[in-house]
Every structure is written in structure tokens, then in C-alpha cells.
């Protein structure tokens with residue numbers, strides 16, 4: 001029957017599974033761990049395994065629970081399954097994320113026990129997790145928390161819960177937030193005891209609660225165990241300890257557990273993913289089958305070879321050797337450009353004339369990089385698909401500040417507008433002076449009124465007169481000139497630097513926002529026109545979510561690109577500080593390379609999305625400041641060189657005749673790993689570096705081994 005199944009797949013869908021894949025697909029009972037490399041068919045095999053159970057063993061689709069990490073992956077798994085087997089297999093398989101499966105358990109339990117609860121995730125929720133954490137942070141630390149730090153705090157809380165860390169051990173982990181233990185405890189208590197008399201749940205609580213319910217309530221546990229006789233898990237490397245505990249419980253007593261994973265693609269360690277737990281699978285299930293799949297079907301030979309070498313630089317990994325029989329398709333291209341603008345121009349010019357935009361992806365480390373790209377593509381009328389975008393950008397306070405400066409230039413009598421910006425340029429206006437203004441003639445310029453303030457020093461009066469002129473000038477400027485004038489002449493950027501030092505806001509991000517605003521304003525002629533353009537861009541980015549597989553270039557973070565594949569991939573902004581992040585570099589310098597290895601895995605995930613063409617881009621200047629190319633670029637360059645050496649060196653043999661571009665004809669006298677000695681007809685014996693000869697394409701073989 002199995003032969004028939006594979007023959008059928010071959011004739012119907014042109015899929016010819018290899019031996020390892022077949023072995024995995026045919027497992028019927030017990031725990032199975034498929035440990036595999038990128039593009040080796042993990043999702044394809046998992047889906048075929050499900051189909052095989054249904055076709056061959058008449059397993060009821062409703063008895064199958066197929067879990068994965070993210071909503072997008074669950075949807076992708078579901079779509080891919082029904083695209084292939086849709087006409088043959090009835091609906092009923094539950095493709096789900098672990099979170100939504102856990103939520104289902106909670107809803108059931110709370111329903112039968114009449115417990116009131118409320119989710120606190122998402123901006124739309126009235127009971128919003130972010131605002132709860134902001135308030136608690138303020139109460140505990142008597143200071144405000146900015147968005148970046150709030151993300152970090154939220155990730156630390158996830159980390160504690162996903163790794164099931166005991167509260168008493170919390171301080172063993174060096175979490176960044178000040179008084180993290182107090183904040184954590186207050187947050188946890190508040191969700192149980194609050195003014196709404198409801199249990200408040202965040203995403204991580206879904207896992208904790210579901211695990212508790214399954215532990216305490218045999219009836220519910222049995223209900224789910226009876227329903228889901230086969231449990232599958234894709235992207236197993238991203239599951240955390242608590243998630244594994246839930247999956248294990250459901251799979252009992254038969255342990256029909258089929259997990260596919262690639263520890264080299266584990267990129268959520270910062271939130272508590274724990275691939276090591278799966279790598280100890282055999283210790284937990286001594287009857288477990290472990291199957292390795294290492295043949296990559298996706299990418300060309302060079303992409304596979306180089307990616308392999310890059311990931312080999314990680315020390316904490318299960319050794320695997322990815323290979324492919326796919327042909328070469330041109331070398332990986334490293335593109336080094338001076339500025340971000342050049343980078344945008346380069347990428348957009350490279351894809352302008354491409355017919356099939358669905359085949360192209362532009363990937364980046366940080367969401368914010370997507371804004372400049374989206375804007376450029378929009379200007380060039382190139383359709384794009386963007387799943388997540390930096391929503392805050394369009395309502396960011398930096399944008400609001402710029403608009404307030406401009407508004408004030410149109411009405412320098414407005415005290416509320418002055419109030420909004422007086423600390424954001426070098427005004428040196430005091431609160432008392434602002435109060436004084438409120439009692440003055442409101443039909444006059446605030447600057448004219450302020451000079452009347454009693455005992456005002458002469459230099460301040462001079463400044464106020466200058467400001468009056470400056471704001472008049474600002475009013476006459478084009479949007480681009482206005483932003484630059486605010487940044488540099490009114491010293492807004494200098495103020496931001498001080499502010500970011502005080503609050504921990506990333507100055508890099510603030511500068512990037514200003515640069516992007518400059519980019520957007522470039523061809524606009526008035527402030528209304530600039531605001532219209534911003535609104536248009538926001539709308540287009542929002543609507544771009546509908547463009548998936550609809551003739552559009554994909555713009556995505558590296559994290560969200562997991563599981564996807566494209567003919568052509570560009571990875572942009574490969575600079576130190578972005579990938580790897582500053583934090584990972586800092587930790588590495590202190591001897592902890594865990595975070596840096598996760599960054600390398602992220603780069604590896606991006607590289608292995610490419611089927612045929614991969615271009616890795618870096619810039620010399622970011623936000624007008626000099627930056628260094630990512631160390632991963634250097635690693636890749638080294639690998640490319642080594643690869644060339646490997647492919648060249650068999651032909652570079654002792655006694656072969658070669659022609660050197662500068663020294664002419666000669667015979668190879670000796671050769672080792674790095675050096676070559678050639679006796680040149682006209683220049684005598686010379687010792688040369690092989691790397692240099694290859695890099696500069698200096699040597700040509702005339703006659704082999706004579």
C-alpha cells in the first residue's frame with residue numbers, strides 16, 4: 001500500500017519522496033522526531049504523513065491535531081495540505097497554533113466552571129496588557145517606560161512563563177527592567193485580583209492555564225486525549241518548555257507524537273523557545289524514532305553550501321550536513337553600498353523589470369526598515385505585500401513633533417502649540433514664562449509677549465527675537481527643508497539625543513524615523529501635500545496585506561520569513577548593531593554567545609529562503625552615521641572564498657601551466673592550503689596567496705599537470 005501511496009503522489013503531484021522522507025511519512029505509532037535542515041521537506045513530509053494515516057489507516061481527520069508556532073504557519077500548513085490533498089480528504093483536521101489550542105481548553109474549562117475572564121492582548125482590548133504594564137512600571141519605578149523597554153519587559157515576562165521559571169529564582173536571570181521581580185509579581189497578582197472581578201489573560205497565561213487545567217482535571221485531559229489520537233508539531237524548535245508539557249500531556253497514553261524541527265532555525269530563544277528540550281527526546285521516550293532529513297530541495301547548490309558553512313560557525317547545535325543535488329544558479333551576491341538611499345535604489349532597480357514579483361522577497365531584521373522600502377516601491381508603482389508593518393510610525397510622537405513645529409510656524413500666537421514643542425528646541429523657555437504668557441495679549445506672537453517677562457536677560461531676549469524670525473523662515477520652507485531646519489537649525493535632533501539618553505529610547509530608531517520622513521517629503525511641495533502622502537502610504541501599507549501571491553514583492557522581517565520560499569531574496573541592512581543586535585554583541589564580549597548564535601540562525605533562516613538568487617546588502621552609513629558591515633557578511637565572504645578555493649583547487653595542481661595576469665606564463669612548483677609557488681618564465685619563482693589570486697581572478701589554467 002505504501003508503494004501505491006508514493007506512486008500516486010508521484011503521478012498526481014510530481015512529488016518523488018526520498019528514502020528518509022518516506023521513512024518519516026510511514027511512521028504510524030509512537031514518538032517520532034524528524035530532525036531536518038531548511039528546505040528538506042519538513043512541512044511537505046508532515047502533511048504527507050497526515051494524508052498517509054488517513055488514506056492507509058482510515059484515521060479519522062478529526063482525531064488529528066496538527067500544531068505549529070505562529071498563526072501564519074498554521075494557515076500555511078492548512079493551505080498547503082488542502083492544496084495537495086483537498087479533493088481527496090474531508091475537512092476536519094485541526095491545524096492550529098499551540099496558543100489557540102490552549103485557549104480552546106481554557107474557554108471550555110471556564111465555561112463549565114462559570115469563570116469570568118478577559119483577554120488583554122491587542123490594542124483593541126479595553127483591558128490592554130501594554131497599558132497595564134506601563135502603569136505597574138510607573139508605580140514600581142516612579143518613572144515612565146518607553147516603547148522599546150516595554151517590548152523588552154514583555155518579552156522577559158514571556159521568557160519566565162515559557163520556561164516555567166519559579167518566582168523565587170527570577171533574580172538569577174539578569175532581566176533588563178529595573179525591579180523586574182516586583183513588576184512581575186504585581187502584574188501577576190493584578191490579573192487575578194482586579195477591579196473588573198475577572199481573570200485577565202495574556203498569551204502566555206493561555207499556556208500556563210491550559211497546562212494547569214490538564215494537570216488538575218482528569219476529565220478534560222481525557223476528553224482531549226480521546227479526541228486527538230495523533231498529535232503533530234511543525235516548527236518544533238520554536239516550542240517552549242510549557243508548550244512541550246501541553247503537547248506531551250495530550251499525546252498520552254499512546255504517545256503518537258510526530259514532531260518536525262530544525263534547531264538551526266530556532267529564533268525565538270529570547271521569548272523562551274527551547275530546542276534543547278526536543279534534542280533530548282530520546283531520553284524522555286526511549287522508544288522514539290529519530291529521523292534525519294538533510295537533502296535540501298529548495299535552494300541552488302551555492303546557497304546550500306554557503307548557508308551550511310555559515311551555520312557551522314555556531315557551536316551549540318545538533319550537527320547536520322545540509323546538501324542538495326540542485327544545480328548552481330549564480331553566486332551569492334554581496335552588495336556594499338554607501339547609503340541607505342543607494343541601497344533602496346539598488347534593490348528597486350534590480351526588481352523593476354521583473355515580471356513575477358511574487359517570486360521576490362526583501363527581508364530585514366527590524367520592522368522599521370520596511371517603511372523606507374514600502375515608500376520607495378510605492379513611488380515606483382511596484383506592488384508589494386507586507387504582513388506586519390511598523391504601525392507606530394504613522395502616529396509616532398516624532399512625526400507629531402515635526403507637525404507641531406510646522407503648525408506653530410503658521411500661528412506663533414498659539415500657547416498650546418508652544419507648550420507642545422518648547423522643550424524640543426533650544427528655547428530655554430521656563431514653565432513660569434509659559435504661565436506668564438497666559439496672561440498676555442493672545443493676539444500677539446508669543447515671542448513678542450515673552451520679551452516683556454520681568455527681568456529677562458538680554459541674551460534670552462535676543463534668542464526670542466531670533467526664534468520669531470526662525471519660525472517665519474520655517475513657514476516658507478518646503479516639507480523637506482522644514483524637517484531639516486527643525487532637526488539641525490532648531491536643534492530638535494540634539495534634544496532627542498539628550499532625551500534618548502535619559503529614557504533609553506533608541507536614538508538610532510528616532511533618527512531612522514526622521515530620515516524616513518525626509519525621504520517621504522522629498523518630492524512634496526507643501527505640508528498638506530506631505531501629510532496626504534503620509535496618509536496614502538499608510539493606507540497602501542495597510543491594504544498591501546491583501547496582496548499576498550497577487551503579483552507583489554514580499555517585504556518581511558527575517559523572523560516572519562520562516563517557512564517561506566522565493567526565487568530571489570534580498571536581505572538588506574546587514575550591519576553590526578542590527579544583525580547581530582547591539583545587545584548580542586555586548587553579551588558576546590562578556591563571554592555569552594547564546595544571543596549572537598541566535599542572530600546567526602536568523603541570518604541563516606533568511607538565506608535559506610532563497611531558491612535561486614540571494615543578494616546580501618550592507619551600507620557604510622546608516623542614519624548619517626558610519627556603520628560596520630555585519631560580521632555575518634564577513635563570514636559569508638570567507639565562505640564564498642573557501643568555496644571557490646575548493647572548486648578551483650583540484651585544477652590547480654603541481655606542474656600545471658598557468659597564466660598570471662601580471663607575471664605571465666609559469667609552472668606551478670608547489671601548492672598548499674593558502675599559498676602557491678609558481679616559476680614564471682620571465683619573472684622567476686614567486687610565492688603567491690591563493691586567496692588573492694582567486695579574489696582578483698589573476699590566474700588562468702593553460703595546461704593541467706604536464
Ligand SMILES: Nc1ncnc2c1ncn2[C@@H]1O[C@H](COP(=O)(O)OP(=O)(O)OP(=O)(O)O)[C@@H](O)[C@H]1O
Nearest residue numbers: 016017018038039040041042043044297298563564
Ligand atoms: N521529495 C521532494 N521532491 C521535490 N521537491 C520537494 C521534495 N520534498 C520537498 N520538496 C520541495 O522543497 C521545498 C521545501 O519544502 P518544505 O517547505 O516542506 O521544507 P521545510 O523543511 O519545511 O523548509 P523550511 O524549514 O526551510 O521552511 C518545497 O518547495 C517542497 O515542495
